Amino acid sequence: MSGHAELAARWVERARAAGADEAEVMVNESTHLSCTVRQGAIEALTEATSRSLHLRVFSDHRVARASSSDLRESTLETLVRGAVERARLASPDECAGLPEAAAAPPPADALGLFDPAVAALTADEALALARETERIGLSLDPRVGNSGGAGFHRGRGQVWLVNSRGFAGSYRATSLSLSLYLLGASSGNEQVADYWYSSARTRAGLDLPEAIARTTVERVQRHFGARKVATQETPVVFEPLAAAELLSDLFGAVTGEAIHLRRSFLAGALGERVAAEGVTIVDDGLLPGGLGSRPFDREGVPTQRTPVFENGVLRNYLCGAYSARRLGCQSTGNGTGDGEAPSNFYLAAGPHAPEAILASVARGLYLTRLLGQGVNLVTGDYSRGAFGLWIEDGRFVHPVHEITISGNLRTMLAGMLMVGSDLDFRDQFAAPTVKIEAMTVAGT
Amino acid sequence: MSAREFFQRLHGIDAPLLERVLAQALARGGDYADVYVEFRRHTSIHLEENLLKETGESVALGAGVRVVSGEETGYAYTNDLTLDGLLEAARTASAIARGGKSAAEKLSPREVASRYAAVEAQSDGAWEQKSAFVRAADAAARASDPRVQDVSASWNDEWRHVLIATSTGELVADTQPLFTFSVSVIAQANGNRQAGWKNRGLRAGLEAFTVAEAEALAREAVVQAATLLEAGEAPAGEMPVVLAPGTSGVLLHESVGHPLEADANRKKLSVFSGRLGEKVATELCTVVDDATRPRLRGSLNVDGEATVPRCPTVLIERGVLRAYLQDRLSARLMKLAPTGNGRRQDYASIPIPRMTNTFLDAGGDNPDEILRSVERGIYCKAFSGGQVEPAAGRFTFSMHEAYLIEGGRITRPIRGATLIGSGTDILQNIVAVGHDLVMDTGAWMCGKGGQGAAVGVGTPTVKIARMTVGGRR
Numbered sequence: 001m002s003g004h005a006e007l008a009a010r011w012v013e014r015a016r017a018a019g020a021d022e023a024e025v026m027v028n029e030s031t032h033l034s035c036t037v038r039q040g041a042i043e044a045l046t047e048a049t050s051r052s053l054h055l056r057v058f059s060d061h062r063v064a065r066a067s068s069s070d071l072r073e074s075t076l077e078t079l080v081r082g083a084v085e086r087a088r089l090a091s092p093d094e095c096a097g098l099p100e101a102a103a104a105p106p107p108a109d110a111l112g113l114f115d116p117a118v119a120a121l122t123a124d125e126a127l128a129l130a131r132e133t134e135r136i137g138l139s140l141d142p143r144v145g146n147s148g149g150a151g152f153h154r155g156r157g158q159v160w161l162v163n164s165r166g167f168a169g170s171y172r173a174t175s176l177s178l179s180l181y182l183l184g185a186s187s188g189n190e191q192v193a194d195y196w197y198s199s200a201r202t203r204a205g206l207d208l209p210e211a212i213a214r215t216t217v218e219r220v221q222r223h224f225g226a227r228k229v230a231t232q233e234t235p236v237v238f239e240p241l242a243a244a245e246l247l248s249d250l251f252g253a254v255t256g257e258a259i260h261l262r263r264s265f266l267a268g269a270l271g272e273r274v275a276a277e278g279v280t281i282v283d284d285g286l287l288p289g290g291l292g293s294r295p296f297d298r299e300g301v302p303t304q305r306t307p308v309f310e311n312g313v314l315r316n317y318l319c320g321a322y323s324a325r326r327l328g329c330q331s332t333g334n335g336t337g338d339g340e341a342p343s344n345f346y347l348a349a350g351p352h353a354p355e356a357i358l359a360s361v362a363r364g365l366y367l368t369r370l371l372g373q374g375v376n377l378v379t380g381d382y383s384r385g386a387f388g389l390w391i392e393d394g395r396f397v398h399p400v401h402e403i404t405i406s407g408n409l410r411t412m413l414a415g416m417l418m419v420g421s422d423l424d425f426r427d428q429f430a431a432p433t434v435k436i437e438a439m440t441v442a443g444t
Numbered sequence: 445m446s447a448r449e450f451f452q453r454l455h456g457i458d459a460p461l462l463e464r465v466l467a468q469a470l471a472r473g474g475d476y477a478d479v480y481v482e483f484r485r486h487t488s489i490h491l492e493e494n495l496l497k498e499t500g501e502s503v504a505l506g507a508g509v510r511v512v513s514g515e516e517t518g519y520a521y522t523n524d525l526t527l528d529g530l531l532e533a534a535r536t537a538s539a540i541a542r543g544g545k546s547a548a549e550k551l552s553p554r555e556v557a558s559r560y561a562a563v564e565a566q567s568d569g570a571w572e573q574k575s576a577f578v579r580a581a582d583a584a585a586r587a588s589d590p591r592v593q594d595v596s597a598s599w600n601d602e603w604r605h606v607l608i609a610t611s612t613g614e615l616v617a618d619t620q621p622l623f624t625f626s627v628s629v630i631a632q633a634n635g636n637r638q639a640g641w642k643n644r645g646l647r648a649g650l651e652a653f654t655v656a657e658a659e660a661l662a663r664e665a666v667v668q669a670a671t672l673l674e675a676g677e678a679p680a681g682e683m684p685v686v687l688a689p690g691t692s693g694v695l696l697h698e699s700v701g702h703p704l705e706a707d708a709n710r711k712k713l714s715v716f717s718g719r720l721g722e723k724v725a726t727e728l729c730t731v732v733d734d735a736t737r738p739r740l741r742g743s744l745n746v747d748g749e750a751t752v753p754r755c756p757t758v759l760i761e762r763g764v765l766r767a768y769l770q771d772r773l774s775a776r777l778m779k780l781a782p783t784g785n786g787r788r789q790d791y792a793s794i795p796i797p798r799m800t801n802t803f804l805d806a807g808g809d810n811p812d813e814i815l816r817s818v819e820r821g822i823y824c825k826a827f828s829g830g831q832v833e834p835a836a837g838r839f840t841f842s843m844h845e846a847y848l849i850e851g852g853r854i855t856r857p858i859r860g861a862t863l864i865g866s867g868t869d870i871l872q873n874i875v876a877v878g879h880d881l882v883m884d885t886g887a888w889m890c891g892k893g894g895q896g897a898a899v900g901v902g903t904p905t906v907k908i909a910r911m912t913v914g915g916r917r
Contacts, residue, residue: 046794079501089499090497183712228912231682381859383862385831385864404864404914406861
């Protein structure tokens with residue numbers, strides 16, 4: 001494995017020798033094991049190892065990049081020479097360059113990113129987990145009788161990053177996930193499908209097959225007999241999975257790149273109380289065992305915990321080295337070398353039990369799934385397909401489908417009047433149940 | 445250099461070597477095996493804020509080996525294209541095989557005429573030309589309207605050599621170009637900011653695009669942003685919807701195309717499962733998937749598993765369901781013929797049924813009369829994408845540029861909104877189809893099972909009697 005550290009360091013030197021002022025090389029090596037089981041049979045079993053090298057060079061504040069999954073000397077030589085030469089094509093941009101040398105990143109092992117038990121999982125174990133999940137799922141309710149398959153994925157990888165300002169770092173990580181997709185129909189009604197999953201960095205962090213199967217079946221059952229509702233303005237309660245999807249849309253509006261390009265409705269709003277008082281949104285790269293955790297970002301900057309919204313006030317944008325220079329702030333360890341990526345981006349838990357949130361709604365929508373795009377980050381306009389449960393007097397009365405919800409992200413943030421206590425890190429975007437005061441539900 | 449020469453000369457991969465790999469793949473049994481060898485070079489150039497921000501080049505080289513045994517598929521891929529690397533992948537892929545008796549046949553190379561012969565967009569001097577495209581778009585956008593605040597423009601191209609060998613004796617090579625040019629502008633007036641964008645994507649090289657086209661697309665993007673500056677809120681609720689020709693084909697792609705993929709139908713996961721021969725749409729609807737058109741984004745000489753598409757696949761003929769989009773596996777299990785729709789994103793991906801260029805065929809209606817028949821509704825001109833949930837056929841698609849129709853005339857622009865419907869209802873609600881079929885040349889990417897694929901869409905002017913519009917008024 002140390003061969004890859006040397007490989008990265010060698011190509012940084014080669015790029016400098018070819019004329020680059022600064023150079024950065026990342027080498028990745030990963031192995032994948034994935035399977036799908038459907039109706040008890042193996043649908044697909046894939047195993048592979050892959051490698052790649054990624055290079056950035058700077059000359060006179062002009063950047064060029066290259067990457068390759070062919071690590072032979074001759075290929076890399078051509079790519080590196082080409083990149084150094086191509087850098088001249090770019091316009092000089094004084095903000096372009098590697099990040100300033102920063103404090104040493106936290107030790108990778110402290111983040112709990114690697115589990116030897118995950119790394120050692122075999123294909124037979126993977127198949128057994130998927131089979132068990134599907135078998136239980138198909139045994140719980142005769143109306144839920146068809147399966148789109150149970151899937152398992154295991155990844156194990158290591159990253160080596162070296163740059164010409166003296167940074168050299170490496171970390172390894174594992175991840176695994178188990179999912180189930182089921183279909184069913186109650187008498188005379190159309191087919192309903194839904195899924196559930198668990199993902200984690202450690203074997204112990206993965207939900208049991210039975211828990212995944214039961215949740216999937218419940219998610220299908222609750223949509224039997226869905227209908228449309230009349231077009232109206234109502235409160236919308238996002239269940240955690242749907243709220244996490246809203247967070248992933250919001251992320252795009254708080255990146256340094258979206259802000260300095262003014263392609264976000266939140267440009268210029270730093271310090272303003274944009275969201276309701278109970279809203280605290282955080283990007284935390286140091287969350288132990290987090291699926292988005294890592295000791296340093298793609299540019300070698302240590303990750304950190306960054307409050308984005310604090311009690312409703314927009315406090316920070318998430319930046320890489322370039323955006324930070326443009327905006328006159330510090331990198332938050334979200335750099336990709338080409339914009340920003342989230343670490344663990346989540347809405348912090350609030351004081352309200354999910355049942356209490358439901359009980360507070362006289363008439364409205366409990367949103368369970370979103371469909372399609374329909375988010376304009378420049379204006380904040382938001383309009384998406386939706387599935388859910390209709391609420392009357394604080395109780396579910398019937399499922400709904402073929403509707404849309406629409407609003408504007410700015411008003412939606414201001415309207416987040418109740419934030420649930422049920423935060424659950426199922427992915428790198430996470431949120432508890434949250435109630436938005438008013439959105440347009442379009443149906444008949 | 446042809447793809448076959450490329451792999452033979454540079455990597456020593458020829459028919460005898462691939463025969464050894466296929467023999468290894470079937471050594472433990474199995475019904476079928478294939479090897480997919482791929483080289484892909486991608487280059488990009490990006491302009492923003494008047495600056496040519498960066499250029500990029502990437503190379504991918506790898507191979508995937510697949511073994512099929514009954515309904516089960518074993519798959520392995522590698523970046524190591526030596527005989528040892530490929531044999532190792534074949535051994536890994538064969539793990540699922542239990543019994544069976546197939547032996548790999550001797551490979552016989554097949555030549556296919558290209559539907560997209562192109563000049564490699566990565567030759568000397570190409571960078572200057574690509575820079576000229578993005579700079580021209582920037583200048584044209586800024587010159588056309590003082591409200592333009594920022595312009596971003598990018599060019600991406602891909603040059604892909606593939607070599608596919610199957611245990612049934614096929615050996616097919618292909619060289620697949622692809623380019624995408626896109627321009628996006630922000631216009632501002634009275635504190636209101638709006639984005640407009642246009643793109644062009646073809647299975648072609650540098651020769652198929654010009655500075656004049658870059659400028660024209662940039663000006664169209666400005667007009668779109670300027671239109672949105674004047675736009676009011678979109679209405680909410682059910683109403684008639686008229687689709688403009690071309691890009692609106694994304695509606696057919698989502699509502700009909702995905703639910704007609706054979707894997708979903710074989711597994712009874714689609715609303716169209718088991719309905720071949722049934723009337724599923726109004727008689728005005730004929731829906732076709734056609735990989736054989738020259739140079740469109742979804743055009744293919746050969747799919748990802750050596751099937752050569754010979755003719756268009758008529759999916760729905762005057763309202764009657766005629767065919768599914770097949771790959772080899774589903775076709776065999778359903779006892780139907782492959783249609784050349786077994787596509788894969790890259791060597792790391794298993795082929796699955798995918799669309800190529802999918803369109804609603806021209807009808808007999810006059811587009812102006814279609815508009816005149818609508819008292820109050822929506823005219824959709826540009827889309828930013830869509831999604832479908834095939835089990836019940838619910839689909840959305842998101843309008844980026846749309847207008848109100850009042851009294852049979854297009855009156856005012858409205859802001860973006862999502863439309864939602866169900867595939868089966870939509871097909872029964874198509875009440876007029878224009879004679880003005882347009883195949884769109886936009887840069888559409890379709891996602892399925894984590895795999896991206898370049899696709900083409902098309903449609904004439906279409907009237908849908910009623911759809912739910914997700915606006916706010």
